Structures are given as structure tokens and as C-alpha cells.
Amino acid sequence: MRKELPMxxxxxxxxxxxxxxxxxxxxxxxxxxxxxxxxxxxSSFAILLGIVNLVKIHWGYIRRRKEGWWxxxxxxxxxxGYGILTVQQTVDGPQAAWIFNNIITPGDSTMFALIAxxxxxxAYRAFRVRTKEATVLxxxxxxxxxxxxxxxxxxxxxxxxxxxxxxxxPNTGGFRAIIIGAAVGAFxxxxxxxxxxxxxxxxxxxxx
Amino acid sequence: xxANIFDPANLTGAIMTLAVLTFLIKDNPVFDLFxxxxxxxxxxxxxxxxxxxxxxxxxxxxxxKKGQYSYIIPVVLGLLVxxxxxxxxxxxxxxxxxxxxxxxxxxxxxxxxxxxxxQIYNTFIKFYGKASFLDNLNAILxxxxxxxxxxxxxxTVRKQGTAVGFAAETxxxxxxxxxxxxxxxxxxxxxxxxxxxxxxxxxxxxxxLK
Numbered sequence: 110m111r112k113e114l115p116m117x118x119x120x121x122x123x124x125x126x127x128x129x130x131x132x133x134x135x136x137x138x139x140x141x142x143x144x145x146x147x148x149x150x151x152s153s154f155a156i157l158l159g160i161v162n163l164v165k166i167h168w169g170y171i172r173r174r175k176e177g178w179w180x181x182x183x184x185x186x187x188x189x190g191y192g193i194l195t196v197q198q199t200v201d202g203p204q205a206a207w208i209f210n211n212i213i214t215p216g217d218s219t220m221f222a223l224i225a226x227x228x229x230x231x232a233y234r235a236f237r238v239r240t241k242e243a244t245v246l247x248x249x250x251x252x253x254x255x256x257x258x259x260x261x262x263x264x265x266x267x268x269x270x271x272x273x274x275x276x277x278x279p280n281t282g283g284f285r286a287i288i289i290g291a292a293v294g295a296f297x298x299x300x301x302x303x304x305x306x307x308x309x310x311x312x313x314x315x316x317x
Numbered sequence: 318x319x320a321n322i323f324d325p326a327n328l329t330g331a332i333m334t335l336a337v338l339t340f341l342i343k344d345n346p347v348f349d350l351f352x353x354x355x356x357x358x359x360x361x362x363x364x365x366x367x368x369x370x371x372x373x374x375x376x377x378x379x380x381x382k383k384g385q386y387s388y389i390i391p392v393v394l395g396l397l398v399x400x401x402x403x404x405x406x407x408x409x410x411x412x413x414x415x416x417x418x419x420x421x422x423x424x425x426x427x428x429x430x431x432x433x434x435x436q437i438y439n440t441f442i443k444f445y446g447k448a449s450f451l452d453n454l455n456a457i458l459x460x461x462x463x464x465x466x467x468x469x470x471x472x473t474v475r476k477q478g479t480a481v482g483f484a485a486e487t488x489x490x491x492x493x494x495x496x497x498x499x500x501x502x503x504x505x506x507x508x509x510x511x512x513x514x515x516x517x518x519x520x521x522x523x524x525x526l527k
Contacts, residue, residue, distance in 0.1 A: 116415065122420045149371055150391040195364060195366070196364065205365065207326070211325075213359065215334050225504060225507030225511050280494065302419070
């Protein structure tokens, strides 16, 4: 009841998806559309789970007056204030969209821009390792970085073409292998789940 | 475009940008405050988006208005996850989790070959095309890159001096070049974003840049 039924549900829902994809009758039944919707609706409730956890943690910080607790007050105020606003008028509503465009978007892009500085210092540290692999990595990075910016071709004519070649051949080849490797891994994990060998989602050690 | 420093939209965007950039000096209370506010806003946005995209249309439109009562099942299934907070009944939360994991596993087995096969197919296909010498050479190099990088991933225990060992060693270099290129592209993207923020501050906000 506590582990067997959930396991049966796991296997059944997986088999229904496979049945809807590979069998003509399964396609005709249109079960995939129903299951897609079920998945989206049921998982959308899980977003509140993260919010419940966030509120629990930050409410604890405020109660215990942990260092920087006022930051938690700001977080909860923003969470509930903007949350109510977006639920009341949708995310495209006038005030909600204004906040998104003028607070969230600039903050978001500046946060990502900030990473440029830290990523550059990480590159410096990687180069200091002075292994052959680190050197190759950094040389490829510099060629692509300068080659895809106007400065590359301004420095050496044709630099952009070298960068394009790196992106088109070794980069595509390397990432294609990564994708194929990950897909084979996901495939194997999928099989293990449907065969009941992988049970991490039911708690415990996760493997049988 | 005439800049207006006190325009509420520009002013808020500029304050937000400058508050985040203060982190470049060092971690400070202003950055912490904006960071926390930012997390709150992002979560709140996801609440609104999820509510209006899935929860409300299902409960109000599908179930209440159209009478499609079968949708009560995913709603109840989704709500069962909150039993996680009841220690004596937290096993009930396994039901929605089981459905999601089973659906995900089935989805991978059913649909992943559709996206995986073109990757494999495109690694070989150019051999048969009437392409130029350079294109054919690139196709051969691409094929070698993929096969050697796969050898690097799959043959983790390998003997030196064997064909597999040589292929895996070559694959290691291919992966390094690929990761380097990805690293370079990421840095470039971040710098582009930084330039965009500077253009906003110095152009849209202060009007120094024309």
C-alpha cells in the first residue's frame, strides 16, 4: 500500500505513455494528450511546495532574528505582495508587467552580466593550473570569444572563420557525444524505473 | 532619445542594476537586500504564471464551466504532494511523485529516440552528399570528434596503447576544445549583457551615450 501501489502507478503511467506513442490504437485513444494535461496540472501544484519551504525557512530566520533577518522580511513582502498582484491581474496586468519589465528584467540581466567577471577570474585560475588540457580549453575559449566579437577580425583577418570552424566541428562533435551519452543514460534510467529497479522516488536507498 | 533620470521606469531599472553591480566591490547589505527581494519577486512571478496557465483554467474552465470532471484527478493528485508536511501520512506524497517519475520515464523511452536519432543520422549523412572537399573533410572530422568523445565517455577503464585508449585520449582533447568553445561563448554572452546594462545606464538613463 505504501510502496507497492506507488510503484504500480509509476509503471502504469510509464507504460501508458509508451503505449500511446508506439501503438496505433494508443494513438487513436489520444491518451497522450490527457496524460500531458494531467502531468502539467498535477505538477503545477508542486510549485507551491517550493514556496511553502521558502516561507518556512525565512519565517524561521525572522523569528530567531538571525543575522540579516530584515532581508527575509523583504523577501516575504515581495513574495506575497507581487504574488497576490500576479494572481489578481495575471502576469501581463499593468502593474505586474511594469514590475517585471523594470525590476525583474534589469535585475536578471545584471545578475547574469555579473557572472562575466567571476567567469573571467575562474578562467585565470584554470590557466594557472598549467596543464595541457587547461591550455587547450583556454585557447579554444579565447579564439571563440574574440572570433565572435568584432575585435577578432579587426586583429587578424579570418579569425572569425577559425572561431566558426571550432564551433561547427569540434564543438558540435563534443556536444553531440555529450547529448548521445546523456540520452543513453536517461534511456537506461527510464528502463530501470519501469522495471522497478530504480526506486529513489519512493524513498530509501533508491536501488534494488 | 531624450534621457529622463527621474522617469520611474528608468530610475527603478537603474537602481536595480546599480544595486546588483555593487557586488563587484564586495558582498554588501545593499546587494543582499536586493537579492532577497529579487528571489521573492521571481517566486511570486512563477506563482502568477502557474496559476493563470494551469491551475485556474483547469479548475474554473475545464471542471466548473465545461464539466470535465476527469480533471479532478490531476488536481487531487497534485494536492496529495502536501502530505509531505504531515509526518505520519507523508507516504501519501509518493503517489503524485510516482506518477511524475513514471510519466517522465515513459516519455524518455517513447520520445527520446525521436530527438536522438537525428543527432546520430546527421553525424553520418554528409558522407553521401556531393559536398566540396572542405565540407567532406569537416564531416570526417565531425565523425571522428563524435566517435572519439563517445569512446572517452563509455570506455572509462582503458589500456594505454590500444585503439580504444587512443580514441578515448583523442576524445578527451575534443571535449576540452568543445568545453573551451562553450566557455568562450558563455563569457561573450555575459559581456554582451554587461554592455547592454551599461548602455541602459549611460544611454537610456543618464543620456550620456547617444
